[in-house]
Structure formats: structure tokens, C-alpha cells
Amino acid sequence: MLEIHGVSKSFAGVHALESIEFTVSEGQLVSMIGPNGSGKTTLFNCISGFLRPDAGKIVFQGKQIGARAPFEIAQLGLSRTFQSVRLFAKLSALENLLVSMQQHQDDSILGRFFHTPAIRRHEATATARALELLERVKLTAHQAKPAGELSYGQRKLLSIAAALMPHPKLVLLDEPTSAVNPVAILAIRDLLREIHAEGQTILLVEHNMEFVMELSERVVVLDAGRKIAEGSPRQVREDKRVMEAYLGS
Amino acid sequence: MTFFASEIVNGLVLASFFALVAGGLALIFGVVGIVNFAHGDFVMIAGYFFYELYVHLQLPYLIAILLTVLGTAVFGGSIYWLALRHLVERAWYAQLLATLGLSILFENIAQQIWSPNALSVATPSTLQVAIHIGVGANVTVQDVYVFIGTAVCLICLWLIITKWRWGKAMRAVAQNREACVVSGINVKLVALLAFALSTALCGLAACLVLPMQDVFPTVGLSFTTQAFVVVILGGMGSVRGAVVAAVIVGLVEALAAGYISSGYTDAFGYAIMILILLVRPTGLFGDRVQRSGWSSL
Amino acid sequence: MTDHVHHGPPNHPPSRFRSLSEVLAPPAARSMLPLFVLVVAVLVPFGVKDAFTLGILTDSLIYVVLALSYDLSVGRVGALSLAHPAFFGTGAYAAAIIVQRYGLPLGLQVLIAISASIVLAVVIGIPAFRLSHLTFGMATLGFALIAELIAQNEIGLTNGPLCMAGLSPLSSGWLSSFGFDQNVQQYYIFLVIAVAVAVFFWVLVRSRIGRAYVAVREDEPMAMAAGINPTRYRMSAFVIGAGLAGLIGAFYAHYLSVVCPTKLDISYTVNLLVILFLGGTGGFWGIIAAAFVFTAIPEALQVAPNIRLIVYGAALLVGVTALPEGFEGATRTVRRRLARYARGNRA
Numbered sequence: 001m002l003e004i005h006g007v008s009k010s011f012a013g014v015h016a017l018e019s020i021e022f023t024v025s026e027g028q029l030v031s032m033i034g035p036n037g038s039g040k041t042t043l044f045n046c047i048s049g050f051l052r053p054d055a056g057k058i059v060f061q062g063k064q065i066g067a068r069a070p071f072e073i074a075q076l077g078l079s080r081t082f083q084s085v086r087l088f089a090k091l092s093a094l095e096n097l098l099v100s101m102q103q104h105q106d107d108s109i110l111g112r113f114f115h116t117p118a119i120r121r122h123e124a125t126a127t128a129r130a131l132e133l134l135e136r137v138k139l140t141a142h143q144a145k146p147a148g149e150l151s152y153g154q155r156k157l158l159s160i161a162a163a164l165m166p167h168p169k170l171v172l173l174d175e176p177t178s179a180v181n182p183v184a185i186l187a188i189r190d191l192l193r194e195i196h197a198e199g200q201t202i203l204l205v206e207h208n209m210e211f212v213m214e215l216s217e218r219v220v221v222l223d224a225g226r227k228i229a230e231g232s233p234r235q236v237r238e239d240k241r242v243m244e245a246y247l248g249s
Numbered sequence: 250m251t252f253f254a255s256e257i258v259n260g261l262v263l264a265s266f267f268a269l270v271a272g273g274l275a276l277i278f279g280v281v282g283i284v285n286f287a288h289g290d291f292v293m294i295a296g297y298f299f300y301e302l303y304v305h306l307q308l309p310y311l312i313a314i315l316l317t318v319l320g321t322a323v324f325g326g327s328i329y330w331l332a333l334r335h336l337v338e339r340a341w342y343a344q345l346l347a348t349l350g351l352s353i354l355f356e357n358i359a360q361q362i363w364s365p366n367a368l369s370v371a372t373p374s375t376l377q378v379a380i381h382i383g384v385g386a387n388v389t390v391q392d393v394y395v396f397i398g399t400a401v402c403l404i405c406l407w408l409i410i411t412k413w414r415w416g417k418a419m420r421a422v423a424q425n426r427e428a429c430v431v432s433g434i435n436v437k438l439v440a441l442l443a444f445a446l447s448t449a450l451c452g453l454a455a456c457l458v459l460p461m462q463d464v465f466p467t468v469g470l471s472f473t474t475q476a477f478v479v480v481i482l483g484g485m486g487s488v489r490g491a492v493v494a495a496v497i498v499g500l501v502e503a504l505a506a507g508y509i510s511s512g513y514t515d516a517f518g519y520a521i522m523i524l525i526l527l528v529r530p531t532g533l534f535g536d537r538v539q540r541s542g543w544s545s546l
Numbered sequence: 547m548t549d550h551v552h553h554g555p556p557n558h559p560p561s562r563f564r565s566l567s568e569v570l571a572p573p574a575a576r577s578m579l580p581l582f583v584l585v586v587a588v589l590v591p592f593g594v595k596d597a598f599t600l601g602i603l604t605d606s607l608i609y610v611v612l613a614l615s616y617d618l619s620v621g622r623v624g625a626l627s628l629a630h631p632a633f634f635g636t637g638a639y640a641a642a643i644i645v646q647r648y649g650l651p652l653g654l655q656v657l658i659a660i661s662a663s664i665v666l667a668v669v670i671g672i673p674a675f676r677l678s679h680l681t682f683g684m685a686t687l688g689f690a691l692i693a694e695l696i697a698q699n700e701i702g703l704t705n706g707p708l709c710m711a712g713l714s715p716l717s718s719g720w721l722s723s724f725g726f727d728q729n730v731q732q733y734y735i736f737l738v739i740a741v742a743v744a745v746f747f748w749v750l751v752r753s754r755i756g757r758a759y760v761a762v763r764e765d766e767p768m769a770m771a772a773g774i775n776p777t778r779y780r781m782s783a784f785v786i787g788a789g790l791a792g793l794i795g796a797f798y799a800h801y802l803s804v805v806c807p808t809k810l811d812i813s814y815t816v817n818l819l820v821i822l823f824l825g826g827t828g829g830f831w832g833i834i835a836a837a838f839v840f841t842a843i844p845e846a847l848q849v850a851p852n853i854r855l856i857v858y859g860a861a862l863l864v865g866v867t868a869l870p871e872g873f874e875g876a877t878r879t880v881r882r883r884l885a886r887y888a889r890g891n892r893a
């Protein structure tokens with residue numbers, strides 16, 4: 001589904017990524033780990049179009065996406081969340097989800113504006129989907145609240161729900177558990193487990209090892225912009241280079 | 250050839266004026282951190298100061314210039330301390346709106362005091378003597394004196410910001426305000442000095458250009474927009490960029506006015522700015538690392 | 547709390563996005579205000595007979611349309627354009643040129659005026675939206691000044707500073723059959739336009755497009771991650787606003803019966819910015835109220851233009867410095883404080 005071939009990126013001479021190579025297949029839950037500054041978020045930004053790789057190919061469902069704009073990639077069915085939760089603070093929780101559906105309905109300019117029956121049906125479907133997701137992340141009671149007024153954990157859940165909203169083929173989650181309290185971590189873990197069981201393909205960047213080891217089928221380890229290991233959670237845990245990278249040799 | 254040469258001379262005079270006004274604007278943006286849409290109005294007000302001192306009170310020419318420069322600096326510093334100081338750290342559009350308001354205020358108060366009519370100032374006749382140079386263009390003593398005045402002033406500015414203690418502090422503040430606050434530099438005072446220095450440049454620019462340009466209340470806005478064209482072209486906050494861009498804009502406008510149409514002089518400055526920005530969104534000497542998008546990641 | 551990067555003009559309270567049917571039949575309490583305003587507006591000519599006052603009210607209605615159309619770009623997508631008078635002027639000149647040269651009927655004049663403004667907006671927008679914030683503002687200002695220079699200098703097309711005259715005032719046979727005089731007829735015609743534009747604006751900002759506008763303004767990267775093309779939405783807000791300005795420009799040309807280059811002047815931008823920022827960008831009623839306050843009061847007091855501008859200048863300077871969120875923001879703050887005070891008293 002997602003193939004990363006020899007992707008490199010450098011900032012002012014510093015190699016943030018060097019010939020990264022890995023793939024994510026349909027239905028998998030793959031995690032990317034690595035110490036701070038190892039290039040995980042840079043890679044995420046390359047995949048989602050916010051950065052353009054200097055070299056290499058990124059192929060999503062057979063299409064090269066390395067040079068496309070973020071919104072085009074999103075429209076192809078690749079959603080993402082941001083490490084520091086980004087939501088539209090002034091829009092309500094429900095509206096935050098509906099915005100994600102904006103471009104995923106075939107509609108005309110006229111329809112967007114005049115709310116033709118077709119659009120009304122789409123809006124109804126979108127609202128139903130949004131309400132279902134809100135139910136799943138237990139935010140139904142807060143649907144009318146501006147997103148800015150939710151707690152951090154709630155916002156994190158809401159941002160994951162927003163990413164899931166357009167039925168993405170692949171969802172990239174950037175540190176879903178960072179700065180979240182233990183109870184919310186459990187909620188996030190359960191949510192990911194559920195959607196993965198339903199067949200959702202997920203690529204995760206995470207710091208929380210326990211979380212990664214519990215959920216992932218495969219783990220990719222980056223260090224200083226290079227891939228140093230890849231395998232099952234158990235293989236990775238026992239890999240010498242990974243230990244060195246984390247413990248600092 | 251003669252025509253071309255005299256257009257070049259016109260262009261350089263214009264460039265000198267732009268360099269002084271836009272250099273000050275860049276200094277305010279870089280050091281004080283304000284988008285000053287009232288900048289050109291300080292030139293307008295300085296023009297009236299000079300008119301009062303030189304024509305009305307009949308003070309000697311150089312004394313009038315000196316007093317105008319000092320007066321504009323004091324006036325600029327007071328306006329900064331009274332009003333504009335509160336805009337530091339506000340969003341750019343708030344600064345633009347508030348200083349636009351200040352500009353309208355200046356313009357209309359000037360209209361109340363001096364009437365909307367244009368005033369012209371004749372310089373001493375010794376300055377109006379033409380010098381013949383090889384290529385056939387007529388250069389007046391006034392032109393030479395504008396070039397020299399500008400050059401001396403820019404060298405002084407360069408010495409101030411590289412050698413003088415407070416000038417160095419200005420550069421430091423422009424580079425990293427927070428670090429300066431932490432390291433005990435009096436950022437507020439530095440900003441005040443930078444603002445007064447910039448308005449002093451406006452004062453000098455007004456004195457140098459007055460015989461060639463009438464002064465009237467609404468003239469400030471066109472100075473402001475031209476100065477913004479120059480500053481954006483040079484890269485916001487870069488004084489060096491502003492000086493280089495001033496030469497480009499001055500020459501382009503003079504040549505375009507001479508060869509194409511004098512009705513569209515200002516338009517050519519804008520055209521150059523827009524064209525260059527499309528290629529280099531941060532301007533000629535802009536910070537390349539700085540993002541130019543609507544919002545950064 | 548959040549790390550959202552706010553670059554756009556001040557934001558407005560969360561709004562509910564509703565479809566046309568919901569807008570036309572909102573909860574009873576909410577529907578009272580627009581209805582009340584409308585009834586008062588319709589009844590005004592029965593009480594106010596003098597041409598001067600009606601003229602002031604008509605001017606205010608024109609400013610309502612201009613301010614709302616300007617807010618699409620400034621308040622809704624956060625693109626501070628300084629080119630709005632250029633679109634207004636283009637509409638006015640288009641109508642005047644068509645009348646003088648081809649004598650086409652009003653309907654066609656308006657259509658052509660709207661199209662001309664839209665084309666101009668696209669021509670300006672394509673390069674300008676590749677820039678951002680301040681450089682966008684300065685580039686649009688550049689285009690606005692170029693438009694004014696064209697109006698001044700292309701005498702063959704625009705008559706230059708001599709202005710274009712010969713437009714007939716607006717009238718309606720149907721309205722005159724009620725015995726209304728010219729001034730009342732014009733008032734009603736502009737009232738209809740203003741109401742139509744206000745409803746259009748209201749529906750637009752509460753539609754899915756309006757939701758995307760807010761998304762683009764609030765957080766562009768997040769909007770892109772949600773699949774929204776920011777440039778397209780920004781451009782659409784800019785272009786729709788320009789079209790509305792062109793529309794009112796065409797009618798305004800008839801209202802004044804002459805069109806001069808000064809109609810493209812930046813002082814219009816200043817008036818509009820005062821209205822938007824003191825009325826609250828991204829709002830609705832605040833903008834409408836401010837359009838009336840800042841148009842009608844100075845005219846009613848017959849303040850000399852430059853005294854009025856002194857007040858405007860001071861209002862902008864002090865207003866923006868002291869009230870970061872504009873009038874609506876200030877009333878919101880007051881309301882919140884009152885509520886807290888009331889709660890405090892009960893406790």
C-alpha cells in the first residue's frame with residue numbers, strides 16, 4: 001500500500017533522512033520508533049506531502065506521491081494526525097470531523113452552496129459517520145463544544161477521529177500517546193486495536209515502547225536518519241543496534 | 250544618450266531618497282518589529298518642519314536641515330513611545346491597521362495646519378547650478394549633494410550599527426529579541442533609539458529631496474507604499490537589502506517614466522516587486538530559512 | 547493551550563453551519579432580530595421624508611454590501627487584501643462605459659460589471675496568492691494603485707480625471723406606482739440589494755464552503771491534512787467578494803450618476819477597514835452595525851471629510867491597539883464579565 005524507496009532529506013547539510021526503505025501492506029499496523037531527532041516526524045512530513053524528499057520515491061497505492069501537495073495526498077486516502085494536536089479550536093468537535101469530510105464527497109460548487117438534496121444526503125451520511133466516531137471516542141456529550149475547550153486527551157482522541165473520518169486507506173498517527181495521561185492512553189490503545197481489527201491500515205510514530213510492542217505487527221527503527229532495524233516487536237527488542245541507539249554507546 | 254544619462258541621474262537621485270526612507274523602514278521592521286505604515290508620513294511632516302524653519306523662519310540652510318533631522322527624530326521617538334510601542338508583539342495586520350490609522354491622522358492634521366495645497370521649497374541658488382559631465386547629462390549641484398548626503402548618511406548608519414554599542418545592540422535585538430531580554434539588554438530603549446534613528450533618516454530624506462518634490466499632506470502615503478515596495482523587494486528587515494533594492498527601484502522607475510509613460514511610474518515599482526517576489530518569496534536579501542507560506546507547520 | 551498559528555485577522559465565536567432551510571427557519575428567538583431589522587428598514591421611508599437622511603441611509607446600505615464582501619477575504623479566510631476598491635471601481639466603470647458606449651440595459655451592465663470584477667480578481671489573485679500576509683497585502687495594494695492609475699491615465703477609456711457622467715439614477719416603475727419619489731425608490735433598491743447580499747453572505751459562511759474557510763484561516767496545515775486546497779478556497783473567497791463589490795459598484799455608478807478615479811481610492815479601504823475591524827472581522831451583525839455607525843454618523847453630523855478622517859485614524863489606532871478583537875470581541879468580553887459577576891453574586 002505504501003512503499004518508501006530510498007527517501008533522503010537534508011536540512012542545511014544535515015542529513016535528516018538517508019535512503020529510508022520500507023513498506024506498509026494493506027491491513028498492517030506498523031510502528032516507527034527511534035530516539036529523538038532520528039527523523040521520524042520528518043519522514044511523516046515527507047509522506048504526507050508537507051516536505052518534499054530530496055531523493056527517493058514514495059508510492060501510495062501504485063501512485064508516486066513524493067511531489068504532491070498535502071491536500072492531494074489527503075484526497076487520495078492518506079490521513080494523518082500531528083504530534084502536537086492540531087484541531088480547529090474555534091470549530092465544534094462535530095464540525096472538526098465534518099471538515100475532514102469536506103473534499104471527499106463528489107459535489108459541485110452549486111451543491112456546496114445551495115445544499116441540493118444530493119449534498120444534504122452527503123451531509124447526513126457525514127454527520128452520521130461523525131456521530132459514530134464521536135461515540136467511539138466517547139465525546140458524544142461534547143460534540144457541540146469548541147475543540148479548543150476540550151481536555152488534551154480528548155483533543156488527541158478527536159484528532160484521531162478526524163483522521164479516520166474520511167475512511168482513509170492509510171492513517172499516519174504521529175505520537176498519539178505523547179503528553180497524554182495513562183487513562184487516555186488506554187482509550188487510545190483500545191481504539192487503535194479496534195480499528196486495526198476492522199482492517200484499517202495504520203502507520204504509527206511512537207515513543208511509548210510498551211504501547212508499540214503491544215500493538216504493532218512490525219516495527220521500523222530509525223536512528224540519526226537511517227533505518228537500523230526492522231522486524232517483529234520481539235526481533236526489534238532483541239536487536240543489538242537498537243539497544244545501542246537507545247542506550248547510547 | 251543624453252536622455253538616457255539624465256534618466257540614470259534621475260534614477261539615482263530617486264534611489265538615494267528610497268534608500269534613506271526604506272532603510273529606516275527596514276530598521277524599524279527588523280529592530281523594533283513593527284510594520285510601520287505611517288513611515289512616509291514622517292517624511293511629509295519633516296518636509297513641513299523644514300518649510301517652517303527654512304522658508305518661514307529663514308534660518309540658514311544647513312541649520313534648518315540639522316534642526317529638521319533632530320526635530321523629526323524627537324517627534325518620531327515621542328510617537329513611538331506614546332503609541333506605537335504598544336504594538337510590538339502584536340500581529341502584523343494589527344500593526345498595519347494601527348499605523349495606517351496613524352498615517353491618516355497625520356495626513357489630516359497636516360491638512361488642518363498647512364492646508365491641502367502643495368508647498369514647494371526653493372533651495373539656495375548655489376545648489377541649482379548645473380554641472381556638465383561628459384555624457385551630456387545635466388547634473389545640478391543639488392543632485393551631487395543628494396548623492397553625497399545619502400552616501401555619508403548610509404556610511405554613518407553602517408558605522409552606528411556596527412561600531413556603536415547601542416547600534417550593535419540593535420543588530421542583536423533584530424536577530425534574537427528573547428536572548429537580548431534575557432541577557433539584560435534594554436530592548437525597549439534600543440527599540441526607541443532605532444525608531445528615532447529611522448525617523449531621523451526620514452527627516453534627512455525630506456530635506457534632500459524637497460526642491461525636487463513638493464510637500465503636501467497626502468504625499469506620505471505614496472512614500473510609504475514605495476518604501477514598502479523597496480523593503481519587501483530587499484527582504485523584510487534587511488537594511489542592506491533595502492539599499493540595493495532602492496537602487497533597482499529608483500532606476501527602473503526613472504527609466505520607465507522616461508521611456509514608457511510617466512503616468513505609471515509607481516506601477517513599475519510594484520511590477521518589479523511582484524515579479525521578483527514570485528521568484529524569491531522572501532525578497533533579495535530575505536532570510537532564506539524563513540517560511541513564506543500562509544502558516545508554517 | 548493550543549499551538550495553532552494564528553496569522554489571520556481576529557477570529558470570531560464558533561458558528562453553527564446550517565443549510566438554507568435552517569437559516570430561513572431558525573429558532574424563534576434568533577429569528578426576531580433579522581425580522582425586526584428588516585421591518586424597521588422597510589418602514590423607514592414612511593417616517594423619514596427628507597432626501598438628506600434617506601441618502602445617508604442609502605450610503606450605509608452600500609457600505610454594508612462593501613463591508614460584507616470585503617470580509618469574505620479579510621475575515622473569513624484571513625487574507626488582508628487592500629485591493630477591494632479596485633473591484634468596486636471596476637464595477638462602476640464597467641457600468642459607466644457600457645452605458646456610454648453601448649447603451650445596454652441595467653441587467654446586462656450589472657452582469658458585465660460582476661464579470662469584469664471577477665476577471666480582475668482572478669488576474670490579481672493568481673500571482674498575489676503565491677505570496678502571503680504582508681507581501682500579499684502590499685501586492686494587492688500595488689494592483690489597486692495600478693487600477694487607479696489606469697482610471698486616471700487611460701483617458702480614451704475612462705475620461706481620466708474628468709470622470710464619466712451620464713448615468714441615469716435608479717428607479718422602478720413598480721415602486722413609483724406606490725407614489726414613492728426617486729430617493730425612496732433608490733433607498734428600496736439598495737435595501738433589496740443589501741438584504742440579498744447579506745442573505746447570500748450568511749448562507750455562504752454557514753455552508754460547507756464557509757466551514758472550509760474557517761479551517762483554512764485557523765490552521766492551514768491541518769486544513770491541508772483534511773484534504774482542503776487552501777489556495778482554492780482563499781481564491782474563491784477573494785473572487786466572490788470581488789464579484790459582490792463589482793455588483794454594488796455598478797449600482798453605485800447609477801446612484802451617483804458620475805464615476806471618477808477617486809472611487810478607486812485607498813480611502814475607501816480605510817473606511818472599510820475601520821468598519822471591519824471595529825465591527826469584528828469574521829462576524830455578521832457587528833459588521834452591519836459598524837457599516838451604519840461609521841457611515842451614517844459622520845454624514846449626519848456633517849463632519850468635514852478631513853475631521854472625519856482624523857476621527858477614523860484615531861479610531862483605528864486606538865481601537866486596534868486597545869481592543870484586539872474589535873467591537874464584537876469587546877461586547878463578548880463585557881458579556882462574559884457580567885455573567886461571571888452575576889454568578890459571583892449568586893454564590
